[in-house]
Amino acid sequence: MKKIVVKFGGSNLRDKIGMKNIIQAVKQYNRPLVIVVSAFYGITNLLSEHLSVVLADGGKIQGLKDSLSQLKKEIIEDFISSETLQQKVIEETRIRLNQLERYLLGMHYIGDIPLFLEDLVLSYGERLSSLVLAAVLTDNGLECEEVFPEEMGLYTDGEFGNATVDFHLSDQQVSTRLKEDKIFVVPGFYGISPKNKVTLLGRGGSDYSAAAIAKCVNAASLDIWKDVNGFLSADPKIVHDPIKIKRLDYTEAAELAYFGAKILHPRTIEPLMFDNIPIRIFNINDTGRGIVPYSIIDNESDVSEQIIKSVTHSDDFGVLQLKGPGVGIKPGILAKVTGDFDDEKINIKTVLTAQTAINFLLDKKDLKKAYNHAKSLNLKAVNEIVVQDDITLIAAVGKGLAENHGIAARMFGALSEERINVQIICSGASSVATYFIIKKENKTRAIKAIHRAFFE
Ligand code: ASP
Ligand code: MG
Numbered sequence: 001m002k003k004i005v006v007k008f009g010g011s012n013l014r015d016k017i018g019m020k021n022i023i024q025a026v027k028q029y030n031r032p033l034v035i036v037v038s039a040f041y042g043i044t045n046l047l048s049e050h051l052s053v054v055l056a057d058g059g060k061i062q063g064l065k066d067s068l069s070q071l072k073k074e075i076i077e078d079f080i081s082s083e084t085l086q087q088k089v090i091e092e093t094r095i096r097l098n099q100l101e102r103y104l105l106g107m108h109y110i111g112d113i114p115l116f117l118e119d120l121v122l123s124y125g126e127r128l129s130s131l132v133l134a135a136v137l138t139d140n141g142l143e144c145e146e147v148f149p150e151e152m153g154l155y156t157d158g159e160f161g162n163a164t165v166d167f168h169l170s171d172q173q174v175s176t177r178l179k180e181d182k183i184f185v186v187p188g189f190y191g192i193s194p195k196n197k198v199t200l201l202g203r204g205g206s207d208y209s210a211a212a213i214a215k216c217v218n219a220a221s222l223d224i225w226k227d228v229n230g231f232l233s234a235d236p237k238i239v240h241d242p243i244k245i246k247r248l249d250y251t252e253a254a255e256l257a258y259f260g261a262k263i264l265h266p267r268t269i270e271p272l273m274f275d276n277i278p279i280r281i282f283n284i285n286d287t288g289r290g291i292v293p294y295s296i297i298d299n300e301s302d303v304s305e306q307i308i309k310s311v312t313h314s315d316d317f318g319v320l321q322l323k324g325p326g327v328g329i330k331p332g333i334l335a336k337v338t339g340d341f342d343d344e345k346i347n348i349k350t351v352l353t354a355q356t357a358i359n360f361l362l363d364k365k366d367l368k369k370a371y372n373h374a375k376s377l378n379l380k381a382v383n384e385i386v387v388q389d390d391i392t393l394i395a396a397v398g399k400g401l402a403e404n405h406g407i408a409a410r411m412f413g414a415l416s417e418e419r420i421n422v423q424i425i426c427s428g429a430s431s432v433a434t435y436f437i438i439k440k441e442n443k444t445r446a447i448k449a450i451h452r453a454f455f456e
Contacts, residue, residue, distance in 0.1 A: 002220040007036045007210035011227045012284045014041040023140050024287040032181040036188040036210035039125025047122050058108040065097045080139040089135040100124045115160035120198045126187035134185040144183035150192040152177035158193035162202040165212040174216035207265035215271035221278045230281040230294025234311045234451045249301040255433040259395035260314030303400035306454045317393040318367040320360040323384040328355035330381045346370050392443040395435035402431035414453035418445050
């Protein structure tokens with residue numbers, strides 16, 4: 001029987017109700033599964049914050065261990081009835097926390113956070129949740145086995161912090177290890193480098209690890225459990241009663257995720273698209289619905305009547321502008337800047353060039369570093385470097401956007417009626433997305449206006 005890979009994320013592992021719902025969901029599948037799990041809500045951030053705290057003060061390790069162990073203990077006591085199993089899990093939790101302690105202590109003593117150690121430490125959020133989840137499910141009559149990525153050979157390219165899965169190395173080994181018809185529980189978020197080091201798959205990366213495993217085992221589907229009703233036509237915090245999107249193309253989902261839809265990690269699509277393994281999105285607060293997805297992402301989505309399927313937005317972008325009277329025509333500027341940004345691991349989201357300015361769209365958190373680096377290059381043709389961080393990027397996504405005229409007119413007509421000034425527009429970079437930048441203060445009005453123009 002083909003496997004289903006099921007992913008539960010931090011939003012599912014927030015409180016005791018979340019755990020109850022997970023048990024309910026797994027029971028309903030009533031078949032062998034590969035479950036990929038994230039850290040409990042907020043734990044990766046907690047670990048990450050503790051890196052620098054512990055570097056300065058080794059005495060802070062105990063407090064971290066205590067709070068992690070307390071969190072697990074509450075779940076263990078509430079959801080595991082067998083005392084023997086309870087003891088076993090508490091003991092194993094203790095062992096893993098001691099490992100974590102040793103790595104943190106090592107870091108403290110050497111006075112440095114080497115990349116390989118940072119990745120290893122952050123993987124402990126997932127290592128603790130997979131341990132607890134596997135035991136809870138087993139105690140609830142859903143016997144399962146915990147398997148680590150390093151044990152099944154989920155190999156990556158070895159880049160710390162943001163690795164890519166190497167399918168040539170992983171495919172066979174992973175599918176062989178997960179062959180048996182049973183439930184496996186795997187900690188998400190990391191794989192193993194060719195040199196056997198833990199490498200993280202980027203923040204929020206357990207969606208991507210689940211997708212990679214789904215590809216390796218040629219799964220029937222990748223099922224992602226969230227706490228919302230799948231993909232929507234807009235953010236429900238901004239638009240009242242948005243439309244639920246039943247079906248999306250891989251490219252549509254990828255662009256939506258890239259431009260801000262928090263529901264899916266943008267890299268989830270990559271491993272699945274060419275094998276046409278569908279992604280199904282469920283709501284963990286609605287297990288009463290059964291195994292019936294809210295959204296399905298595959299190759300079979302049609303062009304919708306409105307063309308646009310969803311309007312998404314992100315406040316995480318910023319603009320770095322290199323100004324100079326001739327920057328457009330002068331060769332070599334982009335090469336210098338992009339080469340430098342690449343060395344600094346600054347990801348460029350978009351570049352838009354004109355004769356008097358080059359605009360880089362970057363992650364807001366990289367803006368300052370990017371500004372300093374661009375400045376230090378002392379580019380002769382550039383006489384001013386401007387940074388903008390009070391902006392929102394809004395993207396309208398839908399198959400058929402490139403082929404249908406009038407869509408942009410409708411969109412920008414709606415903005416003009418609201419007297420909203422658009423700073424930068426980009427169409428055509430992807431055939432399914434148009435995006436633009438406005439002042440952040442106009443975000444809500446802009447999204448409402450576009451949604452009205454297409455859906456109401
Ligand atoms: N726990 C990891 C993070 O917070 C991975 C994930 O949640 O997908 O980034
Ligand atoms: Mg996540």
